[in-house]
C-alpha cells in the first residue's frame with residue numbers, strides 16, 4: 001500500500017514539480033506566452049478565407065503570462081486575458097492578414113512571423129510570433145504560442161532604411177532646392193506631419209525655407225506659423241533658435257497645460273492650436289562645425305509624441321543632410337571656381353591671342369633677355385622680323401648682334417653697355433641685315449629689371465620694323481637736299497649729277513638720269529653707284545647693249561608713255577624678258593636688282609627725260625612712298641631743267657640784244673653826229689637870215705638830236721659796261737663847281753621846275769668829271785621827269801667824314817619799297833617799257849650806279865609813293 005502510495009506520491013510530486021517548472025518558466029519568461037481558444041472549432045477543410053474569417057471571429061485570449069500583458073501596456077496577465085483577437089490585431093492590416101493566412105495554409109503551425117498590433121494606448125507594436133494549432137479530427141480547437149516585442153528593433157530597422165533612402169537621394173543630388181524638397185517629402189508623413197527646412201546662405205541669412213505638410217491645404221498655415229514667430233525676440237524654440245544655438249531641441253508633448261502658459265491671444269498660439277500641434281522637435285544642420293540651416297519636425301497626429309530616441313534619429317538625419325548640403329556647396333563653389341578659372345583662362349587666352357594679334361598687326365617682335373644665363377628668347381614674330389624661320393634664332397645676345405648692320409653694330413653695342421646699368425628703359429634705332437641681305441630699320445625698346453644691387457638681371461623688349469617710317473624721313477630729307485642742289489646752279493647737268501650721287505647714298509643703290517636732246521635723242525647725263533667700279537662695268541654693259549628706244553619696257557617705255565614704271569619685285573622672268581641674249585641676261589643678273597622704278601621727267605606734259613632708281617645690294621624694295629618721292633623729284637628736276645634752259649635761252653637773247661645795241665649805237669653815232677653838225681650849220685644860216693620860222697624848227701631839231709645823241713651814248717655806255725670797256729679819265733676838280741654848273745645847264749631845260757641848290761662840300765674830288773656830271777644830270781632829269789605836278793627839285797650837298805653826300809629830292813610820284821633796289825638794274829622801269837607818260841629805257845640809273853661804284857661811292861634811293869623820292873649819291877673826297 002505504502003509502496004503504491006509512494007508511487008502515486010512520487011508521480012504527483014513529479015507532476016506538481018513539472019507544473020511548477022512550467023509556471024516558473026511562463027512567469028519568468030521575457031517572451032509573451034499565450035493560449036488562444038476558439039468559441040467554435042474551425043473546420044480545416046473550409047476554404048482559407050472562411051477559416052481566416054472564423055479565426056478573427058472566434059478567437060479570444062484564454063491564457064497569457066505577465067510578460068505578454070506588459071507588451072500591451074498592462075502590468076498583469078489578468079488585465080489582458082479575455083481580449084478578443086481583433087482587439088489586439090487589426091483584422092484589416094495587410095501584414096496581419098498575410099500572417100494569419102500563412103498560419104492556416106501551413107497547417108496551423110508557424111514560426112518567426114510578424115504581427116502588427118496595438119497596445120493599450122493605441123500605439124502600434126510589432127511582435128514576432130511562434131505558434132501551433134491543436135487539431136483533432138480536422139477541427140482546430142485552440143492555439144498555443146509565444147511572442148516577442150520587436151517594435152523598437154523594427155522601427156530602428158525601418159529608420160535605418162529610411163536613412164538609407166534619404167542618403168540615396170542625397171548622394172545623387174547636386175541641387176539643394178530639389179534635394180530639400182524631396183527629403184521633406186520623405187519625412188512627411190513617415191516621420192512628421194509637417195516639416196520645415198531652412199538653409200543659410202554664405203552671409204548667414206536664411207536663403208531658403210521649405211514647408212511640407214501631409215495635408216497640402218495646411219502648408220500655408222504652417223508657413224504663417226513660422227512667419228509669426230521668426231522675428232520674435234528671446235525665442236526658445238524654432239528655426240532661429242536652432243540656428244543660433246546649433247543644438248537639437250524637443251517638446252515631446254504640446255498640450256493645453258503647456259499652451260496655457262502663453263498668451264492665448266497671440267497669433268502664434270492661435271496658429272499652433274489651429275494646426276493641432278502635438279509634439280515638436282528640431283535639429284540644426286551642421287557640417288564641418290558650421291551651421292548651414294535647421295529642420296523642424298511637427299506632429300499633429302493623435303498619440304505621435306517625439307522621444308529623445310526620435311531626436312537622436314533626426315540628429316543623424318540632419319547630419320547627413322547637412323553633409324550633403326555642404327557637399328553641394330563645395331561642389332557649387334568648385335564648379336564656380338572651375339567656371340571662373342575657365343572664364344579667366346578664356347579671357348587670358350583671348351588676351352594672349354589679342355596681344356599676339358596686336359603684335360602681329362603692329363609688326364612687333366618681343367624678346368626677353370636673361371642677363372645671368374645670357375639667353376635671349378624671341379617671339380615668333382621677332383624671328384620673322386629678322387627674316388628667320390620660327391624657332392631658328394640661336395638665342396644669345398651675341399647672336400643678335402650678328403644681325404645688326406656692320407655700320408650700326410659698334411654703336412649699338414656701346415650704347416647698350418653704357419645704358420644698361422643706368423636706365424630702366426632704353427631705346428635704339430638701328431639697321432639689321434636679313435639672311436637674304438635685305439637691310440631693314442628696327443626700333444627697339446626695352447625695359448631692364450634690376451636686382452637689389454642694381455645689376456641688370458632681365459630685360460623685356462620689343463622690336464618694330466620702322467624701315468618705312470625711317471625711309472620716309474630719309475626720303476623727305478633727301479628731297480629737301482636734292483631741291484637745294486637743283487636750285488643751286490643753272491648748270492643742270494652738274495646739278496643732276498649731284499642729285500644722282502645724293503640719291504645713291506640715301507634712297508637707292510643706282511641712280512641714272514637721262515635727258516632727251518632735240519637732235520641726239522635720249523642722252524644719259526649721269527649714272528651713279530657708290531662703287532665707281534660698278535659704274536664703269538655698267539657703262540660697258542650699256543655700250544655693248546644700248547637700250548632700244550622702241551623697247552616695250554624700261555626707260556624707252558616711260559619716255560613714250562609718260563608713265564612711271566614701278567617694279568617693287570624683280571623676278572627672273574622679267575630679266576629674261578628684257579635680256580637681249582644669254583650673255584646679256586647673265587650680265588643683268590649680276591646686277592642683282594631687287595626693285596626698280598623709272599619716272600619720266602615731264603614738262604608741259606612732254607617727256608624730257610627719265611630718272612631711274614635701282615635697288616640691288618641693299619635688297620631694298622621700293623614702296624609706293626618711294627615712287628611718290630621719285631615722281632616729286634622728277635617734277636622738281638624737270639622744273640630745274642626748264643629753268644636752266646630758259647635761263648640759257650634768255651642769256652642767249654641778252655647776248656644777241658647787247659650785240660645789237662652795241663652795233664646799232666656804233667652805227668648810229670656817226671650819222672647822228674653829221675646830222676648835228678649839219679643842223680648847226682643850218683641854224684647859223686637861219687640866224688644870219690633872221691629866218692625865225694626856220695630858227696624855231698631847227699632849235700627843236702637840235703634838241704631832239706641832243707636827246708638822240710644822249711640815248712646813243714647811253715646805249716654805247718651800256719655795251720661798254722657789259723664788255724668792261726667803259727673808260728674813265730680821272731682828274732681832280734672842284735665838286736661844288738661841278739654841281740652848280742650842272743644845275744645851271746639843267747635849269748635851262750626846264751621851265752616848270754626850279755632846281756634849288758642847298759649846301760656846299762668845299763671839297764675837291766678826284767674822278768671823271770664828265771661821268772659824274774652824267775650821273776648828276778641823270779638824277780636831276782629823273783627828278784624833274786617823275787614829278788610833273790611839282791615845281792621844284794632840291795639838291796642838297798653836305799660833307800662828313802671825308803665823304804660828300806648829294807641828296808636830290810623831288811616831290812613827285814615816288815615809288816614802292818619793292819622797286820628801291822631794282823631801279824638800278826639794267827632796263828628796269830617801275831612802270832614798264834611801254835609806258836607813255838614817262839618814256840624811257842631804264843638804263844640811266846644802271847649806268848649812274850656803275851659810274852658811282854667805280855668812284856668808290858654809293859648810290860641809293862629813299863622814296864614813298866605820291867610823296868616823292870630822294871636819291872643819295874655818296875662819294876669820297878679827293879685825298880691829296
Ligand code: ADP
Pocket residue numbers: 778782783784786810812813814815823828829830831839840841842843844845846868869
Ligand atoms: P628811265 O628813267 O629812262 O626809265 P632810269 O634808269 O633813269 O630810266 O630810271 C629807272 C626807273 O626808275 C624809271 O623808269 C622810274 O620808274 C624810276 N625812277 C627813276 N627816278 C625816279 C624818280 N625821281 N621818281 C620816281 N621814279 C624814278
